[in-house]
Structures are given as C-alpha cells and as structure tokens.
Amino acid sequence: xxxxxxxxxxxxxxxxxxxxxxxxxxxxxxxxxxxxxxxxxxxxxxxxxxxxxxxxxxxxxxxxxxxxxxxxxxxxxxxxxxxxxxxxxxxxxxxxxxxxxxxxxxxxxxxxxxxxxxxxxxxxxxxxxxxxxxxxxxxxxxxxxxxxxxxxxxxxxxxxxxxxxxxxx
Amino acid sequence: xxxxxxxxxxxxxxxxxxxxxxxxxxxxxxxxxxxxxxxxxxxxxxxxxxxxxxxxxxxxxxxxxxxxxxxxxxxxxxxxxxxxxxxxxxxxxxxxxxxxxxxxxxxxxxxxxxxxxxxxxxxxxxxxxxxxxxxxxxxx
Numbered sequence: 586x587x588x589x590x591x592x593x594x595x596x597x598x599x600x601x602x603x604x605x606x607x608x609x610x611x612x613x614x615x616x617x618x619x620x621x622x623x624x625x626x627x628x629x630x631x632x633x634x635x636x637x638x639x640x641x642x643x644x645x646x647x648x649x650x651x652x653x654x655x656x657x658x659x660x661x662x663x664x665x666x667x668x669x670x671x672x673x674x675x676x677x678x679x680x681x682x683x684x685x686x687x688x689x690x691x692x693x694x695x696x697x698x699x700x701x702x703x704x705x706x707x708x709x710x711x712x713x714x715x716x717x718x719x720x721x722x723x724x725x726x727x728x729x730x731x732x733x734x735x736x737x738x739x740x741x742x743x744x745x746x747x748x749x750x751x752x753x754x
Numbered sequence: 755x756x757x758x759x760x761x762x763x764x765x766x767x768x769x770x771x772x773x774x775x776x777x778x779x780x781x782x783x784x785x786x787x788x789x790x791x792x793x794x795x796x797x798x799x800x801x802x803x804x805x806x807x808x809x810x811x812x813x814x815x816x817x818x819x820x821x822x823x824x825x826x827x828x829x830x831x832x833x834x835x836x837x838x839x840x841x842x843x844x845x846x847x848x849x850x851x852x853x854x855x856x857x858x859x860x861x862x863x864x865x866x867x868x869x870x871x872x873x874x875x876x877x878x879x880x881x882x883x884x885x886x887x888x889x890x891x892x893x894x
Contacts, residue, residue: 613799614808638775641818642833649772650821650836651814658810662800692801695809699840 603685604674605629608666611689615659618652622663627671631660631713640708648706653731657713657743658698661727664715665693665747691750693725698745706740709733723749766822773818776811780822786859788822790815793852805849809883813841815855816871816885823857824867824889830859832892834867839887847882851875857885865891 602624609615609622618639623630633639633656641649670690673679684690713731720726725747732739767773767780767790776798782789792815800808817839824834847853857871867889872881 611802612808613797613802614811617797618810638771640771641773642835643769643771644833647835649770649814649817650839651776651810651817652772654813654817654839654841655808655810658813659808689802691803694846695841695843697840697842698809698813699838700813700836701838702836705835 600674600681604670604681605667607681607684607686607689608670609663612659612663612692614655615663618655618659620656620659627667629660629664629667629714631656631663631715633711633713635709635711642705645705646708648708648711650700650702653702653706653711653741654698654700654743656711657700657729657731657741658695658745660713660731661698661715661729661743661745662693662695662747664729665717665720665725665727666690668717668720669749693747693749696724696746696748698743700741700743702741704738704740707733711740712736718744721749725749770818772814776814778815778818781854782856783822783826786823786827786862787857788819788826789854789856790819790822791852791854794850799849801846804846806846807849807853809841809843812843812847812853812873812883813839815853816841816857816873816883817887819855819857820859820869820871820885820887821889823859823869823871824862824891827859827862827867829862830867830891834889834892837866837888837890839885841883841885843883844881847873847875848877853882854878859889862891864893867891
C-alpha cells in the first residue's frame with residue numbers, strides 16, 4: 586500500500602505557525618506584556634522581552650512578582666491549549682485557517698496557580714516552558730519554569746490546575 | 755485616609771512601574787493591611803470571547819496588595835519580596851467592573867510575613883479570587 590506523500594515542509598510549518606500566532610495574539614493581556622512564543626516542532630518556549638513597565642522594584646531593579654506570575658500563567662495556558670490543538674490540527678479535525686482568522690478555541694480556565702519565586706527577576710528578557718503533567722477530560726495539571734540568562738538557574742517556577750473547555754462549547 | 759497616608763499611598767504605587775502600568779490605586783494601608791483597586795481595562799482581557807480579565811492581571815494585583823500589607827506591618831522594618839503566592843480563582847470577574855483586593859498580614863516573624871488576600875468585583879459577597887502568600891522580612 587502506497588503511503589501518501591508527505592506535505593512540503595513549508596506548508597506544514599506555515600500552518601502550525603499561523604495557528605500558534607492566532608492563539609498567542611488573540612489574548613490581549615499576553616500582548617500587553619509583550620509575550621511571544623518560539624516553536625520547535627511541538628515544543629514551545631515563551632519569551633517576555635524586558636520593558637520598564639514590568640519592573641516592581643526600581644531600586645534593585647527587579648521584575649514585578651505579578652509580571653512574573655502572569656508570564657508563567659500565560660505560558661501554562663498557551664502550552665496546555667497548544668497540546669490540545671496540536672492533535673486536532675495534525676489529524677485535520679481543526680482547520681488552522683479558521684484559527685488564523687480569529688476563530689479561537691475555548692481556553693482552559695485557571696482553578697489555582699502557585700508561584701515560587703526562586704531569585705529576583707533581573708531587568709532582562711525572560712523565557713519559560715510549560716510541561717503538562719496531566720491533561721484529562723475535565724482537569725489538567727501544568728508545571729512551568731522561567732529563567733533568564735542561564736537555563737540551569739530558573740528565577741521562578743509555578744504549578745497550577747486548569748478546568749478544560751467542554752468539547753461542545 | 756489622612757493627608758499623610760494619602761500621600762504615602764500615591765507614592766507607593768508611583769514607585770512600582772508595573773503596578774502603575776496596570777492602573778492600580780492604593781486606597782488603604784497600615785498596620786499590616788492594604789486595599790488596592792484596579793479598573794477594568796480591555797488591554798487586560800484574558801478571554802476575548804467573554805471579555806473576562808486575565809488571571810495574570812489578578813495575580814499582579816494580589817501580589818502588589820499582599821506585598822503592601824507585609825510592608826505596612828509595624829514589625830517589618832523595610833522592603834519585602836514574594837517568596838511564594840498561591841491564587842485560587844473562584845469565578846470569573848464580571849467584565850466592566852473594577853477589581854478590589856484586600857490583604858492582611860496575619861502573622862510575622864523575624865524573617866517571614868504570612869499574608870492572605872481576597873479580590874472582589876461589585877458583588878463583595880462572592881470573592882473572585884483568594885490568595886495566600888509568604889513574603890521576606892528584610893533585616894534591619
């Protein structure tokens with residue numbers, strides 16, 4: 586049995602990037618913080634470029650704990666949504682064109698979120714990755730780690746629980 | 755609030771760029787308690803379909819309010835930093851309504867301040883979120 590010829594790589598990439606872009610840029614608060622995502626295959630890295638308005642303590646100076654918390658929470662929600670969307674896009678159940686034209690999927694809702702502040706956030710770009718520990722039909726558990734210059738020295742980590750969107754909604 | 759305290763309150767938010775960017779207003783502070791208001795703003799939306807404010811903006815409000823409560827405790831000599839903060843989201847905040855957070859530092863040692871807070875929209879009987887956190891107490 587002949588296997589279908591794989592699609593050209595740029596077609597696949599374009600489809601995935603359009604879907605991710607629509608997801609990330611559709612959330613006003615993530616735009617307000619200037620958060621972007623870098624994609625390598627299905628792995629996402631969140632990026633929050635430094636801006637003065639993210640500062641909490643101007644004397645040190647250090648990032649505001651609230652900005653750090655929000656960055657981690659955005660990373661968790663996008664990471665969780667992306668892992669749900671990935672299967673739907675790859676299987677053809679979801680048309681990424683619709684997504685790119687503003688038809689966003691229902692997002693998971695945060696139930697609780699706990700942030701550990703490991704060291705003060707420097708006035709530099711910050712990066713984060715989410716790991717979905719468990720994703721069920723109703724609930725999901727996600728862990729996130731954020732770092733700056735040095736990947737081995739995270740400045741904050743968080744874990745949270747999320748209510749999954751109902752498939753019919 | 756007395757004129758003295760109003761001035762302190764204005765300076766407090768004015769000194770925190772991120773809190774100022776989110777339009778926070780400190781309405782009460784002292785003796786280990788604080789109250790901060792954040793107006794509804796479309797830039798802070800987390801779910802464009804419903805217009806509900808992003809949890810991250812509520813986190814920033816809670817963190818600022820808890821930090822203010824920890825700093826205002828008579829036994830805390832100076833600045834503070836968050837060690838950990840947990841937020842429980844009870845329900846979505848009603849779009850269009852401002853969010854008010856109230857925090858109290860209910861216990862303090864030489865090194866740690868224990869704080870709890872609740873966030874409310876216009877319906878003050880049903881909190882939008884609650885928070886518990888620990889904050890550093892800087893040595894004198």
